[in-house]
Structure formats: C-alpha cells, structure tokens
Amino acid sequence: MDxxxxxxxxxxxxGGLHIGGVRTALYNYLIAKKYNGSMILRIEDTDxxxxxxxxxxxxxxxxxxxxxxxxxxPWHGGEFAPYRQSERKALYxxxxxxxxxxxxxxxxxxxxxxxEKKRKxxxxxxxxxxxxxxxxxxxxxxxxxxxESEVNTKLxxxxxxxxxxxxxxxxxxxxxxLIRGWVTFHSSLLDDRVLLKSDGMPTYHLANxxxxxxxxxxxxxxxxxxxxxxxxxxxxxxxxxxEKEMPQFAHLPLILxxxxxxxxxxxxxxxLGFPVFPLQWKSPEKDEVMKGYREEGYFPExxxxxxxxxxxxxxxxxxxxSMQELIEAFSIERIGKAGTKFDINKAKWxxxxxxxxxxxxxLAKLFIEDLKKQNITLxxxxxxxxxxxxxxxxxxxxxxxxxxxxxxxxxxxxxxxVASKKWNQQVVEVLTAYKNQLKNLTALxxxxxxxxxxxxxxxxxxxxxxxxxxxxxxAITGVGAGADLMEIIAFLGIExxxxxxxxAIKTLKIA
RNA sequence: GCACCGUUCGUCUAGGGGUUAGGACGCAUCCCUUUCACGGAUGAAACACGGGUUCGAUUCCCGUACGGUGUACCA
Numbered sequence: 001m002d003x004x005x006x007x008x009x010x011x012x013x014x015g016g017l018h019i020g021g022v023r024t025a026l027y028n029y030l031i032a033k034k035y036n037g038s039m040i041l042r043i044e045d046t047d048x049x050x051x052x053x054x055x056x057x058x059x060x061x062x063x064x065x066x067x068x069x070x071x072x073x074p075w076h077g078g079e080f081a082p083y084r085q086s087e088r089k090a091l092y093x094x095x096x097x098x099x100x101x102x103x104x105x106x107x108x109x110x111x112x113x114x115x116e117k118k119r120k121x122x123x124x125x126x127x128x129x130x131x132x133x134x135x136x137x138x139x140x141x142x143x144x145x146x147x148e149s150e151v152n153t154k155l156x157x158x159x160x161x162x163x164x165x166x167x168x169x170x171x172x173x174x175x176x177x178l179i180r181g182w183v184t185f186h187s188s189l190l191d192d193r194v195l196l197k198s199d200g201m202p203t204y205h206l207a208n209x210x211x212x213x214x215x216x217x218x219x220x221x222x223x224x225x226x227x228x229x230x231x232x233x234x235x236x237x238x239x240x241x242x243e244k245e246m247p248q249f250a251h252l253p254l255i256l257x258x259x260x261x262x263x264x265x266x267x268x269x270x271x272l273g274f275p276v277f278p279l280q281w282k283s284p285e286k287d288e289v290m291k292g293y294r295e296e297g298y299f300p301e302x303x304x305x306x307x308x309x310x311x312x313x314x315x316x317x318x319x320x321x322s323m324q325e326l327i328e329a330f331s332i333e334r335i336g337k338a339g340t341k342f343d344i345n346k347a348k349w350x351x352x353x354x355x356x357x358x359x360x361x362x363l364a365k366l367f368i369e370d371l372k373k374q375n376i377t378l379x380x381x382x383x384x385x386x387x388x389x390x391x392x393x394x395x396x397x398x399x400x401x402x403x404x405x406x407x408x409x410x411x412x413x414x415x416x417x418v419a420s421k422k423w424n425q426q427v428v429e430v431l432t433a434y435k436n437q438l439k440n441l442t443a444l445x446x447x448x449x450x451x452x453x454x455x456x457x458x459x460x461x462x463x464x465x466x467x468x469x470x471x472x473x474x475a476i477t478g479v480g481a482g483a484d485l486m487e488i489i490a491f492l493g494i495e496x497x498x499x500x501x502x503x504a505i506k507t508l509k510i511a
Numbered sequence: 512g513c514a515c516c517g518u519u520c521g522u523c524u525a526g527g528g529g530u531u532a533g534g535a536c537g538c539a540u541c542c543c544u545u546u547c548a549c550g551g552a553u554g555a556a557a558c559a560c561g562g563g564u565u566c567g568a569u570u571c572c573c574g575u576a577c578g579g580u581g582u583a584c585c586a
C-alpha cells in the first residue's frame with residue numbers, strides 16, 4: 001500500500017446505530033490498525049430533518065463499548081476537523097459550483113411539485129421509473145434549458161435551486177471494488193443526482209466524495225447498499241479532478257434477516273427476540289426503548305468475534321479471536337461476497353466461550369454488579385464461589401442468579417416429578433442421619449468432606465450412594481438438576497443445609 | 512420493471528478441474544457423571560438448475576431460477 005491508510009466510518013445520527021453499522025465500523029477499524037493507519041469517524045448529518053437528539057452520543061458510546069478507538073472524530077478532533085458535515089456546510093458549495101462551471105453539473109429550479117408532475121406524466125406515458133436524466137432534463141427548468149440571463153436573475157433573486165450532476169448520456173462507468181472486482185454501470189441508467197440541496201446542504205454523494213478527498217481517505221469500506229451509487233461517486237472524483245486520489249472501494253455483503261428475507265431489520269429481530277442495536281436505545285420522540293446487546297448481557301469481545309465472522313474468515317479453523325489477533329489476521333481479500341444471515345445462536349455461543357475464559361474473580365465482580373441492580377448484595381468471596389460452581393452452565397452473567405437460585409433461596413416447593421420417583425423412606429433416613437453427622441463436624445465444611453460424610457452415612461445404613469442422591473438433591477435444591485451437589489452443600493453451610501433437610505422431610509410425602 | 516451484486520450442510524463458512532467436499536453453531540446418539548451442564552466421541556446434514564468447455568466439473572464459461580441491494584432535495 002503506497003498511501004497511508006486512512007479509513008472512516010461515517011454514520012448519520014438518525015437513531016441507534018444498527019448492528020450492521022457496528023460491523024462496518026469494525027472492519028474499517030481492523031484495516032486501520034493492521035496497516036498502522038488512522039480510523040476516522042465522520043458524522044453525516046446533512047439531512048437536518050432526520051437529526052435525532054442523542055444519536056451522536058450513542059454512536060460514541062457504542063464504539064467505545066465494542067472497543068473501537070478513534071484517531072479522529074468530532075470528539076477527539078484531528079487535523080481535518082471539523083468532522084461533522086453540518087459544520088462543513090460552507091465547504092461543499094464551491095465544489096458544486098466548480099462542477100457547474102466545468103459543465104458537469106447544473107442549476108435546477110424545478111419545485112418538487114413540478115418534478116412530481118413531470119414524473120406522473122412520464123409514468124402515465126409508460127415510463128416505469130422516471131428519472132431526471134439526460135433526456136428529461138431538457139424538458140425541465142434548469143440552467144441547461146434556461147438562458148444565462150434567466151438563470152442569473154433567478155439566482156440573484158434567491159429563487160431556490162438545487163445543483164444536479166450532469167450524467168453523460170452514453171458512457172460505461174467502471175468501479176473497482178476490492179471484494180467484487182470491476183463492476184460496470186452504464187450512465188444511461190443513472191439519474192442526474194442532486195448534489196446540493198435547496199437548503200444549501202450537500203447530499204450524501206457530494207459530501208462523501210468531497211470529505212473523503214479532503215480527509216485523504218484511502219479506503220472506503222461500506223455496506224453493499226452503496227454499490228449502486230458508487231458510479232456517481234466515481235464520476236464525481238473524475239469531474240472534480242481527483243481521480244488519482246480516489247480511494248479504493250470495498251462494498252461489504254449485507255447482514256440479512258435469519259430467513260434471508262431482506263436486510264436485518266429491527267422489526268424482524270423484535271419478533272425473534274434479539275436486539276439490532278449494540279446498546280439500548282431510547283428514542284427521544286417516541287417513548288420506545290429498544291434492546292441493546294450490552295444490556296442483554298453480551299460481552300463486547302464476544303460481539304466483536306461474532307460480528308467479524310459475519311462475512312469474513314481467516315481461512316483457518318480458528319473460531320475465537322481477540323481484537324489483537326483480528327488486527328493481525330484480518331484482510332479485505334478474505335471478506336465474502338454473499339449476504340450473511342444473522343444467527344443469534346452463534347452470538348450466544350461466543351458469549352459462553354468468553355464467559356468460560358474469564359477468571360472467576362472478574363466474573364464475580366460482574367455478578368455482584370448485576371445483583372446490585374436487584375438490590376441483592378453479595379461478598380466477593382461468596383460471589384467467586386457461586387461463579388465457580390455455576391460457570392459451566394451459563395451463557396450470560398445474568399444467568400448466575402437464575403441458574404443457581406437454590407444457592408440463594410431455600411426451596412419452597414419441590415419438583416413433583418422428581419419427588420414421585422426419588423423421594424422415599426431411604427432418602428429420609430439418609431438425610432436424617434446426614435444432618436446429625438454434619439452437626440458433629442468439627443472441621444470446616446467443604447465439598448470433599450460433605451461427600452465423605454454422606455458416603456459414611458449411606459455405607460452405615462447399607463444403602464447405595466447413587467440411589468439416594470437425587471432425593472438428597474431434591475431436598476436441598478428443590479429440583480432434580482443442577483451443579484455439583486457437594487459444592488452446593490459446602491456453599492450453603494451446615495445450618496442452612498439442616499434447615500432445608502428439615503423442611504423437605506416435613507413437606508414431602510413419601511409416595 | 513430495469514440496473515447491479517450474489518448462490519457449498521438449517522446457519523456461518525473452508526476448498527477448488529480428479530477430495531471419503533473440511534471446520535464451527537445448532538440437532539441426534541453415546542461416553543463421563545449424583546442429576547443437569549461442561550467436556551469427549553460419533554452421526555444425520557451441502558456444491559440451486561440446465562447447457563457448454565474438458566478425459567473429467569461442485570470448481571471455468573453461458574443461460575435459467577432463486578435471493579439481495581438500488582432505483583429520493585435519505586444516508
């Protein structure tokens with residue numbers, strides 16, 4: 001790579017950041033880091049009507065959470081500031097005007113109603129999708145059809161206008177894409193895109209090209225939905241005289257709904273019960289709260305790992321990657337071409353893998369935090385114990401409480417199915433004796449001596465250890481399945497275990 | 512409709528002119544075990560279709576089908 005690598009993620013602040021956007025940001029970031037380049041964040045807020053309060057802050061927080069560090073942004077500043085397009089507004093007009101001067105763009109004075117009328121006309125004449133293009137522009141009110149003096153008058157009186165790109169009538173436009181190779185579009189199918197809107201703001205097409213050029217962006221890595229407008233951008237680079245500086249393009253395959261039916265949508269995800277946003281998003285307009293992966297209990301490392309594999313693979317059999325490993329392994333060449341269906345199951349699996357890999361101490365802290373939200377307090381020592389007992393059976397930190405509820409609450413009721421099969425006279429005898437033996441214990445209770453004592457009891461009663469275990473488990477936990485019983489007993493302590501045994505014997509009827 | 516992009520197990524994918532088409536998630540069975548889980552083992556499961564090219568095509572080419580994206584003074 002001859003040019004310094006500078007990539008950008010350019011979201012528009014219209015709401016919560018879609019998870020697909022997070023993946024795009026991630027791919028950009030990995031390329032930046034891999035080549036010791038810069039990761040730039042630019043806010044594309046040229047549509048003032050769609051601006052949503054809090055969206056920028058959300059984007060910032062989401063990227064921080066996922067572990068993407070920005071080198072330049074509205075918040076970090078940088079050599080090419082400002083990084084908010086609304087603050088760069090004054091900049092764009094001169095480029096649009098330059099294009100007009102060079103004959104590659106023109107002023108158009110048609111009102112929306114006028115164009116709408118023309119459009120209807122064309123439709124009724126059988127045109128399927130009417131475009132403002134090399135044919136129709138000659139029937140409209142613009143600087144191509146009006147005299148110079150008329151145009152100047154209109155401009156002088158401040159009549160609203162837009163500047164449109166004058167797309168050539170017959171020309172092949174070739175776009176080179178790092179993922180797909182050369183893609184050719186014919187100019188006759190493109191319309192004369194608005195470059196500068198009547199409010200003086202640029203459209204995406206102009207702003208994006210101007211800013212990428214000015215900010216010396218080397219690679220534009222964005223979603224595939226942009227591929228159809230890439231020829232417009234290529235034309236713009238050419239007409240602006242920036243062909244040599246044109247960044248390389250990589251259009252990413254889209255993340256699709258689980259059944260492949262369209263781009264991953266919020267509506268669809270809602271139905272299936274998983275989020276589309278990294279963080280919870282509270283819409284300021286509607287009082288709607290949308291779920292976020294963070295709040296659902298996903299680890300950011302797990303999300304990174306999951307997301308990066310949606311459309312890319314290292315070509316090895318490695319599944320688990322740290323950010324650092326990804327930076328080393330990632331490459332645009334290995335990004336796939338086909339859209340990727342979203343599978344929440346895989347995300348859960350990654351979370352479980354990351355949870356298992358975390359030290360108990362850290363998990364305990366997270367667990368304590370989680371409990372605090374429910375006004376439950378637990379010591380670090382106890383929490384570590386809980387975590388070690390339950391670690392292999394949970395996917396999320398929040399699962400610890402539910403999975404191990406018997407560690408916190410004595411059973412009130414008992415699983416009837418287990419009771420009918422496993423609760424019998426022998427179990428009652430064993431439990432009674434076991435309780436007494438525990439009371440006599442002088443050493444500190446642990447899983448090992450808890451087990452030894454139970455063995456002694458069953459041996460002395462001439463009962464098979466295995467045959468009563470389920471009954472014992474039922475008495476102590478209320479259910480027939482769970483973590484190592486002896487660990488549970490040690491965790492609960494003699495007093496609590498005794499209480500539970502008494503309660504079970506009192507409550508459960510022998511079938 | 513038109514343009515563009517795509518198509519290997521249910522899903523994410525590896526591979527690529529001659530392979531028992533590999534891995535992961537999920538699923539099933541077995542083992543471990545006091546149960547459940549973890550772990551281990553095993554299994555079911557894929558080259559969209561039709562033509563070419565070729566000794567040979569899942570791989571290359573062309574069509575078809577299917578899917579996706581785009582078709583705004585939205586990004």
